[in-house]
Amino acid sequence: xxxxxxxxxxxxxxxxxxxxxxxxxxxxxxxxxxxxxxxxxxxxxxxxxxxxxxxxxxxxxxxxxxxxxxxxxxxxxxxxxxxxxxxxxxxxxxxxxxxxxxxxxxxxxxxxxxxxxxxxxxxxxxxxxxxxxxxxxxxxxxxxxxxxxxxxxxxxxxxxxxxxxxxxxxxxxxxxxxxxxxxxxxxxxxxxxxxxxxxxxxxxxxxxxxxxxxxxxxxxxxxxxxxxxxxxxxxxxxxxxxxxxxxxxxxxxxxxxxxxxxxxxxxxxxxxxxxxxxxxxxxxxxxxxxxxxxxxxxxxxxxxxxxxxxxxxxxxxxxxxxxxxxxxxxxxxxxxxxxxxxxxxxxxxxxxxxxxxxxxxxxxxxxxxxxxxxxxxxxxxxxxxxx
Numbered sequence: 001x002x003x004x005x006x007x008x009x010x011x012x013x014x015x016x017x018x019x020x021x022x023x024x025x026x027x028x029x030x031x032x033x034x035x036x037x038x039x040x041x042x043x044x045x046x047x048x049x050x051x052x053x054x055x056x057x058x059x060x061x062x063x064x065x066x067x068x069x070x071x072x073x074x075x076x077x078x079x080x081x082x083x084x085x086x087x088x089x090x091x092x093x094x095x096x097x098x099x100x101x102x103x104x105x106x107x108x109x110x111x112x113x114x115x116x117x118x119x120x121x122x123x124x125x126x127x128x129x130x131x132x133x134x135x136x137x138x139x140x141x142x143x144x145x146x147x148x149x150x151x152x153x154x155x156x157x158x159x160x161x162x163x164x165x166x167x168x169x170x171x172x173x174x175x176x177x178x179x180x181x182x183x184x185x186x187x188x189x190x191x192x193x194x195x196x197x198x199x200x201x202x203x204x205x206x207x208x209x210x211x212x213x214x215x216x217x218x219x220x221x222x223x224x225x226x227x228x229x230x231x232x233x234x235x236x237x238x239x240x241x242x243x244x245x246x247x248x249x250x251x252x253x254x255x256x257x258x259x260x261x262x263x264x265x266x267x268x269x270x271x272x273x274x275x276x277x278x279x280x281x282x283x284x285x286x287x288x289x290x291x292x293x294x295x296x297x298x299x300x301x302x303x304x305x306x307x308x309x310x311x312x313x314x315x316x317x318x319x320x321x322x323x324x325x326x327x328x329x330x331x332x333x334x335x336x337x338x339x340x341x342x343x344x345x346x347x348x349x350x351x352x353x354x355x356x357x358x359x360x361x362x363x364x365x366x367x368x369x370x371x372x373x374x375x376x377x378x379x380x381x382x383x384x385x386x387x
Contacts, residue, residue, distance in 0.1 A: 027119045034112040036061045036077060050093055069093065080106045080114055101125040156200050164193040202343040206326055209350045216354055218379060221260045223253035227287065230264060234271040242280040249287035254300055258379045262351040269344040270308040270371045278312030306373040315363040324349045355379055
């Protein structure tokens with residue numbers, strides 16, 4: 001008798017402890033039999049229940065819950081019975097103070113019974129809904145901003161072009177009238193106007209891309225001519241910092257079918273960056289055809305690869321992760337020292353993606369950087385992105 005009494009007393013204390021735990025927990029506990037009849041429950045507060053206990057105990061869930069929730073639990077019970085494992089479900093119920101969201105965990109208890117632990121997740125769901133709404137509002141505002149700037153391209157560019165144009169005319173007239181004192185100031189006006197026009201063009205290009213208004217204009221062009229023009233354009237900037245420019249390219253590059261202006265802009269941006277961040281060093285432009293074929297008479301390759309290699313300041317791995325983000329440069333100090341908006345690489349990356357290609361970077365702090373651009377030699381839609 002003593003052993004039995006001790007066992008009963010221990011069982012009583014264990015049961016009391018479990019009941020205390022159930023009451024302290026915010027979760028609701030239900031026990032169902034094989035035909036989804038509610039056998040038992042535990043709740044910290046009766047007010048947390050969907051219905052009073054006398055309205056659901058001994059009844060099937062399809063007699064208590066709305067039809068859509070019954071279907072959710074019926075499918076979950078079938079899954080528990082089939083797999084004999086834990087099953088999760090989320091659902092919502094109309095309560096007195098509005099809709100509440102719940103997470104249910106179903107687990108087989110005995111051969112013909114299942115326990116269901118229900119947790120109120122209304123606060124979390126409301127936070128998720130508010131976050132989603134805020135995200136949609138931000139995206140809408142960003143798109144509106146991008147569309148506004150894209151539509152303002154003509155109004156912004158026209159007065160700047162006029163300033164640059166009239167300053168050039170005045171410079172010519174000053175030279176003819178032998179008023180040489182005015183020429184340095186007129187050149188400063190031209191430089192400032194062209195610089196501002198370049199910055200606005202970058203912002204407008206990015207805005208057009210974000211607004212979905214940037215188009216691809218395909219045409220056939222000589223690759224060698226594009227490279228020659230880019231090298232000639234960038235040559236003064238290369239010399240300004242005491243650098244040397246080397247070109248390694250096949251003698252026959254043939255004709256490429258892509259967007260000429262975007263290919264040219266990507267190349268100029270990479271060469272300009274290399275010249276800006278390198279002093280008394282070497283800048284190399286390598287061009288490679290993939291597969292390596294020679295023109296003529298072999299058919300054109302699938303890809304063309306441009307590599308811009310410099311011996312400049314280089315970057316850390318953390319800086320390389322940021323440089324393709326809009327309005328971002330490798331380090332805040334570079335903006336103060338070298339200037340720029342930090343849009344060139346962001347625009348270049350998007351242009352490469354629009355043309356079915358990609359851009360990558362490798363660098364080491366103090367040892368220079370290498371930017372690699374790979375583009376389809378014959379762009380077709382839909383474009384195949386480089387793997």
